[in-house]
Amino acid sequence: MALPKHVAVIMDGNGRWAKARFLPRTEGHRRGIQSLRTLVRCAREKGIEHLTVFAFSSENWRRPQEEVSALMSYFVMALQKEAIPLSEADIQLHIVGDTQAMGEDLRAAIARAEATTMHCRSMTLNICTNYGGRWDIVQAARQIVDKGLAIDEQTLGEHMCMQWAGPVDLLIRTGGEKRMSNFLLWQASYAELYFTDVLWPEYAAEDFEAALQWYDGRERRFGRTGDQVRSV
Ligand code: IPE
Ligand code: IPE
Ligand code: MG
Numbered sequence: 001m002a003l004p005k006h007v008a009v010i011m012d013g014n015g016r017w018a019k020a021r022f023l024p025r026t027e028g029h030r031r032g033i034q035s036l037r038t039l040v041r042c043a044r045e046k047g048i049e050h051l052t053v054f055a056f057s058s059e060n061w062r063r064p065q066e067e068v069s070a071l072m073s074y075f076v077m078a079l080q081k082e083a084i085p086l087s088e089a090d091i092q093l094h095i096v097g098d099t100q101a102m103g104e105d106l107r108a109a110i111a112r113a114e115a116t117t118m119h120c121r122s123m124t125l126n127i128c129t130n131y132g133g134r135w136d137i138v139q140a141a142r143q144i145v146d147k148g149l150a151i152d153e154q155t156l157g158e159h160m161c162m163q164w165a166g167p168v169d170l171l172i173r174t175g176g177e178k179r180m181s182n183f184l185l186w187q188a189s190y191a192e193l194y195f196t197d198v199l200w201p202e203y204a205a206e207d208f209e210a211a212l213q214w215y216d217g218r219e220r221r222f223g224r225t226g227d228q229v230r231s232v
Contacts, residue, residue: 001216004169006050007043008191010183011036013175013199026070031201033078040125042205044089046212050124050165054183058098058132072102075129076109083113090122096161097131098139126162133185136161140186160186167191170215172208174200192218 014028036053043051056071086093095110140159149155168184168191176197194211221229
């Protein structure tokens with residue numbers, strides 16, 4: 001079975017899941033953390049090398065203040081609680097995005113959690129927080145300008161976030177929307193796109209397995225013809 005090396009997931013649908021149950025939106029986010037735990041365990045068991053998830057976009061600051069604060073405090077709690085279990089599972093954690101804009105508490109929790117898992121090698125878990133695909137391209141371009149280098153695809157690619165993970169092979173979005181929402185614009189330029197109506201708090205191991213099965217049936221042509229791909 002052809003396994004993607006790098007899987008990215010837009011975990012969407014927490015609010016709708018909660019609303020349908022007359023619960024506060026924040027309850028959807030809380031339940032969503034459980035789905036993420038399941039996904040991480042499943043990806044590790046399958047032998048995925050890099051798992052990248054979208055936890056908070058640069059646009060999500062526009063949400064009501066109470067929702068943003070609840071998300072940030074869940075994030076701090078999850079980092080504190082999960083760092084040791086992740087290191088026991090040999091998973092290296094990275095928080096990717098503009099973390100400078102985060103509160104002191106969160107930045108400290110991020111640094112501690114990353115340090116706890118730094119030695120792990122079996123899989124990387126990249127949590128995109130205050131991340132935007134456009135922001136990523138701009139930060140890469142700025143670094144290149146500061147170094148006085150010429151801008152070309154190779155150099156820009158080398159300065160984008162998540163060098164260790166390489167291009168995204170499979171991008172999954174839950175919650176029924178079919179859009180990128182400013183996620184990994186550069187890294188996912190040739191990703192296979194998989195959309196499911198399942199809302200994130202209900203996402204289960206079988207749903208991930210279904211996406212992997214579907215990926216196995218794709219023919220990745222990268223611009224070539226199908227005949228060319230099949231003859232190599
Ligand atoms: C995704 O779920 C989680 C975040 C964006 C933090 P949503 O909160 O966007 O859920 P819906 O799309 O409103 O259902
Ligand atoms: C994208 O979901 C961001 C995350 C999943 C963290 P949104 O729910 O914020 O996306 P839009 O705004 O509906 O496109
Ligand atoms: Mg949404």
